[in-house]
Amino acid sequence: MATAPAMVDVFPEEVKRGRIRTFIRRHPTIALGGFLLGVMVFLAVFAPLLMTSDPQALAPARRVRPPSAQFWFGTDMLGRDVYSRVLYGARVSLIVGIAVAVLASIAGLTIGLISGFIRAFDGIIMRIMDGLMSIPPILLAIALMALTRGSVQNVIIAITVAEIPRVSRLVRGVVLSLREQPYVEAAIAAGTTTPRIILRHILPNTLAPLTVQATYIAASAMITEAILSFIGAGTPPIIPSWGNVMAEGRALWQVAPYIVFFPAFFLSVTVLAVNLLGDGLRDALDPRLAKRI
């Protein structure tokens, strides 16, 4: 006669301690990444309140001033306040990063699911994706920008197109491996219909790797946006973005390095924050690691 061994309680007593402290201890990278990103979002949202002078106001009389109590990050060659421009630049970077991550994820998820489930389309779709991937993303984005006029919206579209192949490849790979999982076969044997299998068994299991990939895409989109703006193929010069500010300060690098330094520093910190968040999410979203303390 078979008897089941007594079930061992796998949940230890709930640790009675501050929830935030527990969270930081369990997921230090998410906490740090989230905090840094939170600061950037705060600066971007409240830029109109936090700025010290109009980021567009030209004042040739006070051009190329070093950082001081009045101009925290100094002024550029047209006398504009670098601090205020960097604050507004955070808006462009974050909007581009988030929008590209969301759009590329949605498009990539759709293409990846089709490719992974309808094998007839797989060859054609993946060859198109290979073709897109063979062009360096930055060149592809420049080419796409050359076809349109510079605007934040067009920058988002151009970078999204360049990022889609990576997402769809990832999703397709995950779908192909999930399809072979015994629990999917068991679901087929249990009479579950294909749409329900996708919704119940495939999609939820692609979301973890997709979320992680989306954060990396957000980080790389911010860098791409900065590069595009830096070389003058991105956000139009009337909108301050970190890439624009750096491009304008480039000629004065030896005289006034702070014009380039501050936007570059903010870009680095933001990208680092997003990447930390991605790394932390990757660890936290694994259901097998989730309950571990």
Add this chain to the structure above:
Amino acid sequence: MNSGMMQAQNNAAPVAKRPLLEVNDLKKHFPIRSGFLSGISAYVYAVDGVSFSIDKGETLSLVGESGCGKSTVGRTILRLIEPTAGQVLLDGQRIDDLPASQLRPLRRRMQVVFQDPFSSLNPRLRVRDILAEPITNFGLASGKADVDARVAELLDKVRLPRDAMKRYPHEFSGGQRQRIGIARALAPGADLIICDEAVSALDVSVKAQIVNLLSDLQDELGLSLLFISHDLAIVEHITHRVAVMYLGKIVEVAEKRALFSAPKHPYTEALLSAVPLPDPTAKRERVILTGDVPSPIKPPPGCRFHTRCPHAFDRCRIDEPPLKAIAPGHLAACHLHDAGVMRTTPAAALV
């Protein structure tokens, strides 16, 4: 050769005792494509003409080395992969050529338990939802409370506590997860459960528990089991009949006792001699096979076992032996049993 028909001939009233599952000359050839846009360059003859039948309440074990096609047989019967040729009859009805929509209601009657207790349960679903899936798919319960009641009943059947419902698969041990897998197979009220190496991944003590659970459930519910395994020691405990597979073909089918005491095929002999004996001082003749299993892409002509058979002679290299009755209910595919060649069993020939 058709063991299903054999069976029918052996029975006095074939209509009354229709087998639950009949497999006739089942074939599954996997195409090999060398690249994009290029055609099929070869086939893997994973299953190449397999026939057997399982009665109601009976256990048939399918044994053989890894790669011999035994799992493919199970998956093809379940239509998880499409057969290349042959027939599968469930309770007299052909299911190998049914379109998906007509097959779905019949899936209720045959379920599967997989080898790996970790990948066979969706890590994102609670046990309740895993077990509820077949119940709701086949419309076997009305309302949430009814589903819960049935899930609780299933957990009782596989001897898991009812509070397991609220938990996720990763909170359970391998043996417990395998019980959940068995509960899922029982959920739609299946007649036939295909156990694809269902205990191979478990510890020895847990293995025994699961095997006992399966045979208890069989007695309780009158289940038929197709027990796919490479472990003859376990098979001996659970099975009524055994079918031995080698390189995509069945080489011997017999009642358990007949097969274990007097194997008729040299391959079966070799397999049996590899089963460890509990007595370390016991002596016996060991049949050690040399060489590797030939590739199923290019199976050898004649008898597929001739490249490794200690008794192979000229005819084995040319002429493929059919699976035929040697004694009542005992089928083997070996030329050694042909009249005129040798009237002895291979075991006798060895001495």
